[in-house]
Amino acid sequence: MPQPYDLSAAELARQIRDRNITPVQVAQSLLERMDSLEPRLEAWVRVDRETVLADAKQRQEELDSGVETGPLHGVPIGIKDIYNIAGVPTKAGSKVYADYVPDETAATIGLLQNAGAVILGKTVTTEFACLDPSHTKNPWNPAHTPGGSSSGSAVAVAARMCPVAMGSQTIGSVLRPASYSGIVGLKPTYGRVSRRGVVPVSWSLDTVGWMGRTVEDAALLLQVMAGPDDQDPVASRLPAGDYLSGLESSGPPRIGLITSFFMEEADQETQRRTRAVVEQLASAGASVVELTLPESFGTAIQDQMTIMGAEAAAFHKPMYEKQAQDYRPKLREMLRQGLETDATTYSKALERRLRFSADMRLLAEKADVLLTPSTPTAPLADLTNTGDTRFQGPWTSCGLPTITLPIGLAESGLPLGIQLIASPFEEARLLAAARWCERVIDVRLVPPVEN
Amino acid sequence: MPQPYDLSAAELARQIRDRNITPVQVAQSLLERMDSLEPRLEAWVRVDRETVLADAKQRQEELDSGVETGPLHGVPIGIKDIYNIAGVPTKAGSKVYADYVPDETAATIGLLQNAGAVILGKTVTTEFACLDPSHTKNPWNPAHTPGGSSSGSAVAVAARMCPVAMGSQTIGSVLRPASYSGIVGLKPTYGRVSRRGVVPVSWSLDTVGWMGRTVEDAALLLQVMAGPDDQDPVASRLPAGDYLSGLESSGPPRIGLITSFFMEEADQETQRRTRAVVEQLASAGASVVELTLPESFGTAIQDQMTIMGAEAAAFHKPMYEKQAQDYRPKLREMLRQGLETDATTYSKALERRLRFSADMRLLAEKADVLLTPSTPTAPLADLTNTGDTRFQGPWTSCGLPTITLPIGLAESGLPLGIQLIASPFEEARLLAAARWCERVIDVRLVPPVEN
Structure with a gap:
């Protein structure tokens, strides 16, 4: 009999619905798990046990009283500490937000709560979801980076301290830590999910996303959170799709393996392992076509940094002018560079990004999903940075929905992953393809944290 | 029997198709019209009679040989001199482009030619489609501004030197001159029509548009030019709609009259005349609801200027650095201001515009079409500027499709117009509503240029 902490969000929801387990038992199982692992992993910023247990108890009472329950009824979730919850401090990993207590709750958190989720606590983020590493430890090996910026969420999910957790991505902050921890990470299309109530990095890039250990969980969370938000100007007016009903039934996808850049810049082992997975998928029935990147990819990575710097500077300017010394290096x-950037430089970067995005939309039309390794290498034994962002950033830049799946361990004992990418707002197709690949790859990675 | 120059593009296409008139007769009629009016109106930059007549003759031969013809077969059109035609100079109204001869043809011009149109010539634009007035005269009264920047196209159409003409809009450069000349102007949704091959002002605002004397002609040109363009990153992937078949059959629209700002800033006469038209439309069966602008409108006009300045500076920078003195004041x-703008200022303006655009999309959902006066006043007797841009600019800023219709003459003897605005990519609904209003308003303005 598996422990509750070992179950996926979807499985927990089913077990709770079937009265095989109670929300309080689930919460207790996860809190005990935290007791044993958190001192070593440092994935959490704030867990208010009394609130968690009170919420779980309320979910139990709702269930007992026969009220209609949502698809996440009683399921605990971790929240990256840049999502606002009214009355709860948002620290965003920064001294600058030492005293910030928001009075509104992020739109996504509201949707999760309406679906019955129990907020387990706030997870560690790098400072303002940027590039200074956090203290969170990779559960596979604490000498190796867990990635960033959603390091706490990735590690909490990988180490089974929660089944799912919210992250966010401006360059690679969902996909990279998810891959580095050996779990599933989903970054939906830019505009698919409301960002209202999330501390911004860069308004034209920021995308909310999340981690889980199964594609089903990634889809379940999207089903709860996708859709228009009249109060978020970035949120698309397109209604949400059906992300769950096609998951188990869809056939083998047409896969576009991107051979340029990604397969060149990855280390030999990552290239070999990615090729092996592609062959495995092809053997199982996927059709594979090899694709190359458009010329406009040439400046995409540098332009994304220019854009991020300028937009982050626009947001932080008033705080930076008062307390620059409180920011990490x-x-x-x-921010210093962003403040010095002129409008014409930023405009040119935006304009080139528009071309890149359009070209990538055309590329994405050539297959059901594009495929690349998620990272150039398994996470390295280097805690001075959060790892190589170049493989994840382009998908944030062009706004296409992207999911990372674990494919196994490198010789170093650390996880490797692949990314699948689809056309804008084609998350249903992306998730169905990812679920098909997950079944074929059939890898379940459990980090050695019990030792 | 009306002269060919007096017919609409759609009517000319029908008459040509029915062999009642030949393309050469049409071209000759318009060239003669130019002979008599152009010296006074100065609407054209370049008309190559031999090429025009050769093209018309070729159209005639195609018709005689029974090849399949397009919807504009033999119909002449004027082209604002910022659209590239391979081998023909594009001067963009500037000394800076004194020697510019493009080697590619704008995507829209190619589509017009494929549809059978005969390019009549290049029309006057203000310098680089910006705010320094051109020498073109308003056909209603040369002491009053014809507007800008598409002044030549508007005046050529109003004075019946061509049935339709291409313009472009970054703030109000289609809608304002069209209204000031007493004709119809259409600015489609940002991204509905390819901009490839058009000299840019501001990449995030520029929208191609056109003028005609009837809603049917505005729709006919949209039908020819709407649709994706793989080579234009701004062009939407949405397929084109059917803009013609519902034109005559659609019932009275639900109209949202915007009472704030537009009805406050318009002069008394414009307010009164707009109200009278709205009452006329209501009497004919339209339902009218009064709407007010969102709070985010507050900074929209200033932000648009910031954005335009920064993006124009990004494009012109290399030329400006070499020959600033060749630009008009x-x-x-x-450009000087745009070059001095920092990225954070521009980013904040873009971000506020995003909010404004989202709010305006929500407002547009409250009716089939929004309605405002097109300009605060009829064109003024002031040739030092191109008129008041504040009523047209917001619709370019938020990207919504907008059409201007003449409603009659002010006491000054100069034209007044109303604008109708619809939700993004709802041009079919916009045009059907405009055609219904056109039938009800039943005004046909012919400027006194024969005197």
């Missing part, structure tokens, strides 16, 4: 330097 | 000043 990488972010301070990024 | 208003544009030179705009």
